[in-house]
Amino acid sequence: xxxxxxxxxxxxxxxxxxxxxxxxxxxxxxxxxxxxxxxxxxxxxxxxxxxxxxxxxxxxxxxxxxxxxxxxxxxxxxxxxxxxxxxxxxxxxxxxxxxxxxxxxxxxxxxxxxxxxxxxxxxxxxxxxxxxxxxxxxxxxxxxxxxxxxxxxxxxxxxxxxxxxxxxxxxxxxxxxxxxxxxxxxxxxxxxxxxxxxxxxxxxxxxxxxxxxxxxxxxxxxxxxxxxxxxxxxxxxxxxxxxxxxxxxxxxxxxxxxxxxxxxxxxxxx
Amino acid sequence: xxxxxxxxxxxxxxxxxxxxxxxxxxxxxxxxxxxxxxxxxxxxxxxxxxxxxxxxxxxxxxxxxxxxxxxxxxxxxxxxxxxxxxxxxxxxxxxxxxxxxxxxxxxxxxxxxxxxxxxxxxxxxxxxxxxxxxxxxxxxxxxxxxxxxxxxxxxxxxxxxxxxxxxxxxxxxxxxxxxxxxxxxxxxxxxxxxxxxxxxxxxxxxxxxxxxxxxxxxxxxxxxxxxxxxxxxxxxxxxxxxxxxxxxxxxxxxxxxxxxxxxxxxxxxxxxxxxxxxxxxxxxxxxxxxxxxxxxxxxxxxxxxxxxxxxxxxxxxxxxxxxxxxxxxxxxxxxxxxxxxxxxxxxxxxxxxxxxxxxxxxxxxxxxxxxxxxxxxxxxxxxxxxxxxxxxxxxxxxxxxxxxxxxxxxxxxxxxxxxxxxxxxxxxxxxxxxxxxxxxxxxxxxxxxxxxxxxxxxxxxxxxxxxxxxxxxxxxxxxxxxxxxxxxxxxxxxxxxxxxxxxxxxxxxxxxxxxxxxxxxxxxxxxxxxxxxxxxxxxxxxxxxxxxxxxxxxxxxxxxxxxxxxxxxxxxxxxxxxxxxxxxxxxxxxxxxxxxxxxxxxxxxxxxxxxxxxxxxxxxxxxxxxxxxxxxxxxxxxxxxxxxxxxxxxxxxxxxxxxxxxxxxxxxxxxxxxxxxxxxxxxxxxxxxxxxxxxx
Numbered sequence: 001x002x003x004x005x006x007x008x009x010x011x012x013x014x015x016x017x018x019x020x021x022x023x024x025x026x027x028x029x030x031x032x033x034x035x036x037x038x039x040x041x042x043x044x045x046x047x048x049x050x051x052x053x054x055x056x057x058x059x060x061x062x063x064x065x066x067x068x069x070x071x072x073x074x075x076x077x078x079x080x081x082x083x084x085x086x087x088x089x090x091x092x093x094x095x096x097x098x099x100x101x102x103x104x105x106x107x108x109x110x111x112x113x114x115x116x117x118x119x120x121x122x123x124x125x126x127x128x129x130x131x132x133x134x135x136x137x138x139x140x141x142x143x144x145x146x147x148x149x150x151x152x153x154x155x156x157x158x159x160x161x162x163x164x165x166x167x168x169x170x171x172x173x174x175x176x177x178x179x180x181x182x183x184x185x186x187x188x189x190x191x192x193x194x195x196x197x198x199x200x201x202x203x204x205x206x207x208x209x210x211x212x213x214x215x216x217x218x219x220x221x222x223x224x225x226x227x228x229x230x231x232x233x234x235x236x237x238x239x240x241x242x243x244x245x246x247x248x249x250x251x252x253x254x255x256x257x258x259x260x261x262x263x264x265x266x267x268x269x270x
Numbered sequence: 271x272x273x274x275x276x277x278x279x280x281x282x283x284x285x286x287x288x289x290x291x292x293x294x295x296x297x298x299x300x301x302x303x304x305x306x307x308x309x310x311x312x313x314x315x316x317x318x319x320x321x322x323x324x325x326x327x328x329x330x331x332x333x334x335x336x337x338x339x340x341x342x343x344x345x346x347x348x349x350x351x352x353x354x355x356x357x358x359x360x361x362x363x364x365x366x367x368x369x370x371x372x373x374x375x376x377x378x379x380x381x382x383x384x385x386x387x388x389x390x391x392x393x394x395x396x397x398x399x400x401x402x403x404x405x406x407x408x409x410x411x412x413x414x415x416x417x418x419x420x421x422x423x424x425x426x427x428x429x430x431x432x433x434x435x436x437x438x439x440x441x442x443x444x445x446x447x448x449x450x451x452x453x454x455x456x457x458x459x460x461x462x463x464x465x466x467x468x469x470x471x472x473x474x475x476x477x478x479x480x481x482x483x484x485x486x487x488x489x490x491x492x493x494x495x496x497x498x499x500x501x502x503x504x505x506x507x508x509x510x511x512x513x514x515x516x517x518x519x520x521x522x523x524x525x526x527x528x529x530x531x532x533x534x535x536x537x538x539x540x541x542x543x544x545x546x547x548x549x550x551x552x553x554x555x556x557x558x559x560x561x562x563x564x565x566x567x568x569x570x571x572x573x574x575x576x577x578x579x580x581x582x583x584x585x586x587x588x589x590x591x592x593x594x595x596x597x598x599x600x601x602x603x604x605x606x607x608x609x610x611x612x613x614x615x616x617x618x619x620x621x622x623x624x625x626x627x628x629x630x631x632x633x634x635x636x637x638x639x640x641x642x643x644x645x646x647x648x649x650x651x652x653x654x655x656x657x658x659x660x661x662x663x664x665x666x667x668x669x670x671x672x673x674x675x676x677x678x679x680x681x682x683x684x685x686x687x688x689x690x691x692x693x694x695x696x697x698x699x700x701x702x703x704x705x706x707x708x709x710x711x712x713x714x715x716x717x718x719x720x721x722x723x724x725x726x727x728x729x730x731x732x733x734x735x736x737x738x739x740x741x742x743x744x745x746x747x748x749x750x751x752x753x754x755x756x757x758x759x760x761x762x763x764x765x766x767x768x769x770x771x772x773x774x775x776x777x778x779x780x781x782x783x784x785x786x787x788x789x790x791x792x793x794x795x796x797x798x799x800x801x802x803x804x805x806x807x808x809x810x811x812x813x814x815x816x817x818x819x820x821x822x823x824x825x826x827x828x829x830x831x832x833x834x835x836x837x838x839x840x841x842x843x844x845x846x847x848x849x850x851x852x853x854x855x856x857x858x859x860x861x862x863x864x865x866x867x868x869x870x871x872x873x874x875x876x877x878x879x880x881x882x883x884x885x886x887x888x889x890x891x892x893x894x895x896x897x898x899x900x901x902x903x904x905x906x907x908x909x910x911x912x913x914x915x916x917x918x919x920x921x922x923x924x925x926x927x928x929x930x931x932x933x934x935x936x937x938x939x940x941x942x943x944x945x946x947x948x949x950x951x952x953x954x955x956x957x958x959x960x961x962x963x964x965x966x
Contacts, residue, residue: 074747074775082749084771087758089749136748209407215629216406241506261403264448268408268507 011063011104019048019055020188025175029056032173038126038149040169043177046223049152052177053107062146063104065095069114075121078108079134091137100125100132103146111151112164119168125149126171182208185224193231199240202269203227206244209265210252217258222248240270277315279308285319286337289326293334303334306341314344321356324688332363335372343378351385357691364693384433391435392443401430401451408452408504410459411637415451421561423454424571425463425641430454436558445510449559452507456496457563458640461538465641468572471565474542478549485563486553491531491544493560498532517555524548572641579638580649586631587650606635606645682866684830687906697866699833704824706851715807719954723811726958730815739773746772782965783819783841783880785871789889790824790836791862798890798927799858801953805888806838806853810845812958818965819878822849825867826859829897833866834859841878864893865907868922872915884964885915887924888957892934909938923964925957 032039033056041049050066057064067078080094099106111119124131130143151172153164179185182204190200204227211221230247234240244266249259277285279301286300294300307315318340326333336356343352355378363371374381384391394401394417402415405428418429430450434443457463463471475484501508520528527544530536638645680699683692716723740746742753750773761767786809788802806822813820821843824836838856839849868885875883893904912922924935924944935944945960947953 076747081747084749084754209409212409213403213407216403257399258403260400261407264400264404265407266506268452268504268510270506 011065011102012061013054013058013064016058017051017054018188018191019051020180020184020191022048022177022180022184025052025177026056026059028173028175030060033060033148036128036130036145036148038122038151038172040164040172040174041150041152041177042155042174043152044154044179044220044223046225047177047179048224049177050107050109053105053150057105060105060148062148063099063102064107065099065104066107066109067095068109069111069118071113071115073114073118075118076136078118078121079132080136082136096121096125097132097134097141100141100143100147103144105148105150108149108151110153111168112153116165119165122149122151123168123171126168179207179211179221179224185227188224189227189231192228193235195231195235199234200227200231202240203231203244206248206266206269209269210248210262213258213261217255218252220252222252226251241266244270274312276308276310276312279304282307282315286322289319289322290330290334290337292326292330298334300334300337303337303340307337310341310344314349317349317352318344325356325360327688328360329363329368329371331368332359332371332375335375339375339378346378346382347385351382354385355381357689360689361694364696384435387435390438390440390443391433392440392447393433394430394447395432397444397447401447404448405451405455408455408459410455411640412633413455413458421450421454422564422567423457423561424564424567425458426571426575428454446514446559449507449511449514450561452500452504453493453496453511453559454561456500457492460496460499461643462492462496463568463572464538464643465572465576465638468576469565469569471563472569474545475565483553484545484549485565486556487548487551488541488545489560489563490554490556491527491548492538492541492563493557494528495531495536495538495541498536502534511557511559514559515557517557520554521551523551575637576641579634579641583631583634583638583645583649584651586634590631606650680870682833682869684865685907685910687903687910697830697833697863699827699835699866699870701835701837701870704836704838704852704855705857706848707855708851709854711803711854712807712850715804715954716811719804719808722955723808726808726812727815729962730812730958739775741773742768742770743772743774744769746774748773748775780816780818780965781881782884783875783878783882784813784821784884784886784961784965785875786820786822787867787871787885787887788822788824788838788856789862789887789891790826790856790859791890791894792826792858792860793862794890795858797951799856801927801951802888803853803856804954805957806856807850808954808958809961810839810849810853812961814845819880821874822853823867823871823874824856824859825864825871826861827863827866827895828860829895830863830866830899833863835867835870841874861895861899862889862891862893863895863899864889864904865911868908868911868915872911872918872920875920876918882965883920885920885922886961886964887922887926888953889924889926889928891926891928892930905934905938912938923960925953925960927953 029039029052041052043049053064053066067073076094078094078096080092080097082089083092084090093101096106096108098104108114108122121132124133125143126149130147132141132143133139134141180188182201185204185207186197186200189195189203190197193200195203207222207224207227210218214221226248230243233243233247238246241263245263249262249266252262253259283300283304286304287294290300307318310318318337322333322337322340325336336359343355347355355375358381359371359374362374394415398415398417405413405415411426413423414427416427416429417432419431421428421430423429428451430447434446437443437446471485471488475481475488478484497508497511500511527548530540531544533540635645638649680701681695682697682699683694684696685691686693741750743750750771753768753771757767757771786806788806794802810820810822819841820839821841822838824838825834826836827833836856836859838852839845843849864887868887872885875885892900893908894900895904899907915922922939922943924939925947926935926944927947927949929946929948931944931946935946945956947956
């Protein structure tokens with residue numbers, strides 16, 4: 001792949017990504033997309049937001065451009081910038097501009113991590129104007145009807161710095177994600193890893209135990225993603241307790257007392 | 271020094287007489303103590319004398335008892351063990367008073383034996399936090415861990431022995447602790463004590479000829495049932511329990527009952543039936559991890575909790591329903607739905623609207639369901655207006671007794687420099703609101719310092735973080751076309767293309783959170799208080815321009831049991847009229863116990879996300895409180911609190927008007943972290959200046 005030039009086909013999701021709906025989120029997303037309303041995905045980390053986007057891109061047969069936002073992400077990182085080649089300047093689209101041009105789905109993951117001014121760039125795209133002004137080239141990109149915008153954020157951080165402005169959030173249809181109910185989560189863990197029904201059930205119970213500890217020293221309980229990781233380790237022959245320690249306990253916390261407690265929990269369960 | 275000759279009994283007696291004067295009388299002399307101490311070598315004597323002196327400052331009577339036992343203690347124990355013996359006795363004194371402390375001192379043999387087995391001993395203090403998290407993770411009602419004589423649960427608390435050294439290695443004793451805790455948890459989780467009959471076990475046992483035997487037999491049978499539950503639900507834990515079992519197999523006549531108790535759907539009813547059937551059989555040896563059953567404590571705790579939780583839930587439902595758009599009719603029932611594990615999860619209003627159930631109410635519902643298997647219908651009627659209200663009158667003096675210390679009161683350790691140890695949970699602190707006063711004080715101040723305020727505004731505006739575009743950078747967000755054109759010109763003339771061709775957009779963001787800790791002790795009365803308030807007004811105006819996050823808290827109090835923190839402005843409060851009226855309302859109160867105030871405010875400050883965190887103290891003198899918190903003790907505790915703050919990445923700075931401050935402030939805050947203002951009236955002028963220097 002050449003830098004900056006990605007073929008549209010490469011972004012198409014060709015194989016169906018595994019996704020178990022928790023509610024009516026697929027219908028909601030499809031309706032919002034058809035009505036050209038952008039979508040906000042809320043939910044804790046590892047609850048399936050990104051997988052859901054991949055699944056929707058596959059369903060809608062649109063290319064998916066994913067941007068993982070970080071705290072140094074600037075507007076030009078999204079829109080594009082000039083590069084110099086052979087004594088000349090060349091304009092290169094950023095991921096957002098590219099998604100607008102090809103009429104794809106643009107997914108800005110963890111939008112609150114980006115700088116405050118960056119979120120404003122998406123405002124004209126996120127209301128009925130559906131345009132992306134590119135200051136530096138003087139262009140105004142009009143989004144085709146195929147273009148869809150989705151952003152995600154984790155309301156659990158509870159930090160004043162990491163909150164979405166009302167002017168941003170009120171442009172979106174919001175879908176809430178949470179850890180799936182135990183039966184469904186068990187099915188997901190089993191399907192993703194092939195660890196078997198019984199072990200998956202135990203992992204889900206273990207996750208519930210860590211979620212009981214949320215607020216008492218743990219910021220978050222174990223996410224479904226972590227369970228899948230642990231299950232994959234178990235399938236590769238790692239012992240259950242060791243897998244829980246490596247894939248779950250150690251990733252959740254560094255606090256020795258909390259680690260000891262989580263370890264005792266997994267040792268009790270398996 | 272080691273060659274010094276031991277002191278003689280006479281010398282020691284003279285010294286003791288002076289030191290212990292308050293505890294001695296004609297009939298009670300220091301003769302015995304002196305004679306016994308004279309037999310020690312000089313190092314030991316000095317150690318004993320050192321501690322006699324320190325203990326005498328806490329309590330002369332205790333020191334007298336120590337002097338009498340020091341020789342024996344030092345003969346039996348090495349110095350670090352003896353030190354632990356002393357510190358333990360002083361902790362007992364702090365918590366329980368003189369006589370228990372004397373008793374603790376006299377148990378030298380027991381203590382020495384305990385120290386000897388320390389290598390294998392596990393204490394609840396060290397493992398408690400882990401066990402508490404472990405139990406919470408296992409799910410169910412939050413059980414409070416307490417230290418006690420034996421292991422039992424009243425279904426609200428789990429009491430565990432303060433230390434376990436039963437088994438030969440530390441590792442095994444750790445296992446035993448966990449097994450005890452988990453087994454007691456199982457009693458609360460697998461329905462040993464159903465909530466609808468709080469006194470069932472008690473009355474059942476009393477109806478039989480030998481109540482104590484009946485209770486123990488019930489316990490043995492119930493343990494069989496619970497072990498089977500644990501084997502199903504937590505096989506890993508069960509393996510550990512098995513490793514701890516060491517009793518001979520049970521008689522074959524028990525066989526059918528064991529099968530029944532181990533069945534999947536066995537309940538405590540089966541246990542009662544087994545109890546009646548097997549009554550008279552010899553008791554099997556108890557498992558080491560099964561603890562005890564205290565039927566009376568269970569009955570009392572259950573009865574109390576059922577009533578409390580019913581009232582609490584009804585009141586909570588009332589509050590929730592009041593928030594709903596449709597006004598609730600009287601005596602309407604809320605409908606509760608369960609999640610797939612059978613725990614109450616969602617609630618619906620009588621009209622079918624889903625209710626937002628706050629986490630604490632959800633925990634309450636789950637606790638009720640844990641006791642009763644379900645939430646009874648009468649619980650789900652929101653409390654009416656005239657309904658019985660729980661007696662919420664809480665007396666401030668109850669706070670330090672621990673009656674309701676989780677609510678609103680905080681406990682903090684305090685550093686005792688003489689012992690070089692913390693006094694645990696020594697101070698009780700509460701947050702209070704400053705009573706707002708609506709006077710034109712703020713407007714007056716701004717008028718009075720109009721010129722200064724304008725100047726401050728300018729200097730602070732200049733400080734405000736601004737975007738700066740840096741040119742000719744090696745990397746950046748955009749191309750520096752000027753540099754590029756020049757670079758190409760250079761290139762054409764055969765020179766190298768310079769590497770700085772980018773614009774870098776640098777944001778000089780201020781990311782500061784500052785906590786103002788204002789002395790509200792009685793000594794600030796008058797000028798100082800006025801100056802403090804004026805300074806706060808000017809600072810707030812300036813800080814609003816800067817956009818730094820800031821909070822203002824006052825501190826005062828009297829004795830360790832009544833430390834008070836006054837909220838003037840929290841971090842999240844905007845600077846508005848209510849804050850202004852609270853600044854106006856800052857009034858001198860009592861004493862200056864600084865350490866606990868610093869610990870509390872630093873805790874608040876740590877919760878704020880900021881690159882730089884500053885604790886700025888406005889004070890008029892040394893730390894000082896009624897109950898011995900003065901002189902070196904107060905200074906050392908304050909210093910220790912500041913060291914803790916620094917460890918948490920908080921910069922502490924002190925502005926004081928005490929002219930003697932040079933003697934102690936450098937020791938407390940460090941040489942460059944304080945400012946001394948000789949004239950109170952200059953405080954408002956200086957403080958903004960100091961703040962600017964501090965943060966730029």
